[in-house]
Amino acid sequence: MSDRATDGATGPTAPDLLRVRDLSTRFFTEEGQVNAVESVSFDVRDGEILGIVGESGSGKSVTALSLIDLVESPGEVTSGEVWYRNESLADEFGDAADGEFVDLQQLPPRVRRSLRGPSFSMIFQDPMSSFNPSITVGEQIAEAVEVQRRASANPRSTRSRTQGYGLGKFLLDGIVPNRDYTDPESHERAVELLDQVGIPDPEQRADEYPHQFSGGMLQRAMIAQALAGEPDVLIADEPTTALDVTIQAQILNLLRDLQEERNMSIVMITHDLGVIARMCDRVCVMYAGEVVERGTLADVFDRPTHPYTEGLLGSIPDLDDPAPRLQPIEGNVPSLLDEEMGDRCYFADRCPKAMRECLDHPPEFDADGSDEHRARCVLADHDYDPSEALPEDYFEADQPAETDRPGTTDADRRTEEVQNDD
């Protein structure tokens, strides 16, 4: 269980930094509309680590990409609000402001882009594919520093930030070979950042290429790059999945130390409840594109309400009591194709407590993310009565033949592709 502080000016009881309300993201594929994220609401507070946990395909990564405008076609954020506490933006864009918060969804795209780095930054699960193999690690971090340096000099000019990149960089490199885009100061800062994330001999390592780094070292380098803009919110998308267990622990410790030193907020996306227990102050559990349970770490781990959360907790080994068999959650995440989603609780056919009332319509969840412990389940407001449970074979009777099950048609395959990208 987390040993993180639970009071004071930062952490889980601190003021909100981000308020996400009813955020929905769709993918418009040839096979139909995929509802990857559906009316998601939560808050991120100053200096806290918020965990978002769920199976592959639950929508957690697409939620993170939606926050910082990185969803690519055919995906699109179709509705919702992302309120970010930033007085200067609120002053500048009064129409999109509410007090000191501004709704990022109402800001011009160039302004949203300009917030990547100084406000929001992201680290990805596979550092090897995130670095350019033909450029030294130090140069790539220095470029991130340089972009932030130019942005600070002229915060509203996208040109000042992108000059020297893309086609412009290609053409200039042709005209002036060996031209330095980055300032020596940015190189020095890159070395400092490598040092801060625990890379030994940072000056020497800065001149090495990504293939000369181990997986753990490269993940540290990616964290250094993400810190270049000193972001308010760091989004860590499965940051340790590609690493072995001992390196995982080092990276998690590093993230926590950096978060405490810098008073950053972190959104930690993972399928690993162990990571959540070790790192997070509060937790959102996602299933089929929705947040199905939300609360403090103690709420969710000690008093889970949603049967899916119970299932996730039941499927992790207990080293103190290894005798009981692990309880897997039977079945698969459902298709998120709009036309196949149905009008009932999306977890019903995997839920050991499913009742008749669960089939009437999807359970309600409040749109206000600032609450304590909530669950998208009829059991959130009354106790489970086993006598009301549906027969065990209820859904089997309705199941299509094996060859027609999700994953066997083109539409299902496309849905799986989108979900697996998550």
Ligand code: SF4
């Ligand atoms: S609403 Fe019903 S089917 Fe859905 S998770 Fe709750 S108990 Fe299970």
